[in-house]
Amino acid sequence: xxxxxTKPRKHCNLIxxxxxxxxxxxxxxxxxxxxxxxxxxxxxxxxxxxxMNGVLALCITSILLYIPSMLFPVLEIHFLGSIRSSTVFQGxxxxxxxxxxxxxxxxxxxxxxxxxxxxGSIMAQMIIIQTGWYRTKFGRDTLNGLLRYHSFINQxxxxxxxVISFLVTSFQLSDFADVYFGLxxxxxxxxxxxxxxxxREYNLEHMWGYVSESDD
Amino acid sequence: MSVNQxxxxxxxxxxxxxxxxxxxxxxxxxxxxxxCSSAISxxxxxxxxxxxxxxxxxAILLVPANIYPITTLTKxxxxxxxxxxxxxxxxVHADLVPIAIIVFTASILVPWLKVLGxxxxxxxxxxxxxxxxxxxxxxxxxxEWIGRxxxxxxxxxxxxxxxxxxxxxxxxxxxxxxxxFALVIFFTxxxxxxxxxxxxxxxxDKNDDTP
Numbered sequence: 298x299x300x301x302x303t304k305p306r307k308h309c310n311l312i313x314x315x316x317x318x319x320x321x322x323x324x325x326x327x328x329x330x331x332x333x334x335x336x337x338x339x340x341x342x343x344x345x346x347x348x349m350n351g352v353l354a355l356c357i358t359s360i361l362l363y364i365p366s367m368l369f370p371v372l373e374i375h376f377l378g379s380i381r382s383s384t385v386f387q388g389x390x391x392x393x394x395x396x397x398x399x400x401x402x403x404x405x406x407x408x409x410x411x412x413x414x415x416x417g418s419i420m421a422q423m424i425i426i427q428t429g430w431y432r433t434k435f436g437r438d439t440l441n442g443l444l445r446y447h448s449f450i451n452q453x454x455x456x457x458x459x460v461i462s463f464l465v466t467s468f469q470l471s472d473f474a475d476v477y478f479g480l481x482x483x484x485x486x487x488x489x490x491x492x493x494x495x496x497r498e499y500n501l502e503h504m505w506g507y508v509s510e511s512d513d
Numbered sequence: 514m515s516v517n518q519x520x521x522x523x524x525x526x527x528x529x530x531x532x533x534x535x536x537x538x539x540x541x542x543x544x545x546x547x548x549c550s551s552a553i554s555x556x557x558x559x560x561x562x563x564x565x566x567x568x569x570x571x572a573i574l575l576v577p578a579n580i581y582p583i584t585t586l587t588k589x590x591x592x593x594x595x596x597x598x599x600x601x602x603x604x605v606h607a608d609l610v611p612i613a614i615i616v617f618t619a620s621i622l623v624p625w626l627k628v629l630g631x632x633x634x635x636x637x638x639x640x641x642x643x644x645x646x647x648x649x650x651x652x653x654x655x656x657e658w659i660g661r662x663x664x665x666x667x668x669x670x671x672x673x674x675x676x677x678x679x680x681x682x683x684x685x686x687x688x689x690x691x692x693x694f695a696l697v698i699f700f701t702x703x704x705x706x707x708x709x710x711x712x713x714x715x716x717x718d719k720n721d722d723t724p
Contacts, residue, residue, distance in 0.1 A: 445549065
C-alpha cells in the first residue's frame with residue numbers, strides 16, 4: 298500500500314453505521330457498555346481493546362475441551378438391556394448414511410467443523426499477533442484472511458444450540474428408554490461455556506487494528 | 514447505550530465509504546479498502562434482488578418441510594411417520610409441555626416468522642411502503658439473531674437417529690422433510706446475510722418515527 302501511510306488516522310473520531318450508513322462521532326465509553334446506532338440500533342462498537350492474555354487463555358482452554366467433547370459420547374441410552382451411545386460426529390454420520398447428507402452436513406458444520414475452525418482461527422490470530430509476525434507481509438495477509446471470515450465462522454458455530462438439543466433429545470427419548478449423560482456431555486457443555494466467554498472477550502475491531510498498524 | 518449523533522448525514526453524503534468487510538472508513542476515491550484491500554462500493558443494490566431470490570426459494574421449501582414427515586419412528590413393529598407438527602403434539606400428550614414449547618419455537622415459529630418478516634422487510638424496500646423503519650430494523654435484528662435456533666430440530670434428529678437403532682423394536686430414521694427443513698434454514702440465513710440494510714435507510718425520511 299503506497300497511499301495508506303496517513304489515511305487510517307484521518308477519520309479516527311468518526312464512525313459510520315454498518316446498518317444504515319449514518320455518520321456518528323465516536324466517544325469514550327464506560328466499560329461493559331456497547332454503543333448502538335441512534336437511528337437503527339445496530340451495534341457500533343464497544344470497549345476499544347481486549348485482554349490478549351485472557352483471550353489466549355480461554356482459547357487454549359476451549360481447544361483442550363474440544364478434544365474430549367468430540368471423542369466421548371454425549372448421550373447414552375439403555376433400552377431392554379442394550380446400550381447405545383453416540384458422539385456428536387456419529388450423530389451427524391448416522392443421518393448422512395441414511396441418505397440425508399444435507400442434514401448430516403448441517404450438523405457436522407454447526408457442531409464439529411465450525412467450532413474447530415473458529416478456535417483454530419483465533420489461536421492462529423493470537424500467535425501472529427503475540428509473536429509480532431503481523432508486521433511482515435505474509436503475517437499481515439494471513440491475519441487479513443482470517444479476520445475476513447471471522448464473523449461468518451462465528452455465526453456458523455452453533456455450540457449453544459447443540460447443548461439445548463441434547464437436553465431436548467434426552468427428554469424425548471426418556472419416554473421409551475433410560476437416558477444417561479456421559480463425560481462427553483460435561484466436556485461439550487464446558488466447551489460451550491468457555492467459548493461463550495471467549496466470544497465475549499474477543500474484539501474483532503481490535504484485531505483489525507493490527508492489520509492497519511502494520512501499515513505505518 | 515445510544516451515542517448522540519452529531520449530524521443526520523450519511524456516509525455517502527460526506528464522501529466517506531465504510532468497508533463492509535473490516536469497517537475501515539475510506540475516501541470515496543478509493544476503489545479498494547486501505548486496510549483489508551477488498552473492493553469498496555457505496556451500496557450493494559444487487560443484494561436486494563439476491564435476497565428476494567433466496568427468500569422465495571426458502572418460502573417454497575417451507576411447504577414440503579411442513580407437510581412431509583420429518584422422522585419415521587418404528588416402535589414394536591409399528592411404523593409411524595411424524596411431521597414437525599405431529600411431533601410437537603406427541604410431546605404435549607407426553608406431558609412434556611416445556612420441551613414442546615422449545616421445539617415449537619425453534620421449528621415452527623422461527624422459520625415462519627423469518628420468512629414472513631423478511632418478505633415484509635424486503636417489500637418495504639422494494640415498494641417503498643411507509644412503515645416505521647425503526648420497527649422494521651428492530652425486527653430484522655431479531656430475525657438475524659434468532660434464525661440459527663431452527664437448527665435445534667436437526668440436531669435432535671441426528672442424535673435420535675444415532676441412538677435409537679434397534680431394528681423392529683425401536684428405530685428412528687430421518688424422512689424427506691428433514692432435508693427441506695435444513696435448506697429452509699440455509700436459504701433464510703443467507704437471505705438475511707446478503708441484504709444490504711442501508712438500502713432501507715436511503716428511502717425518503719417520510720417514514721421516520723422521529724422528526
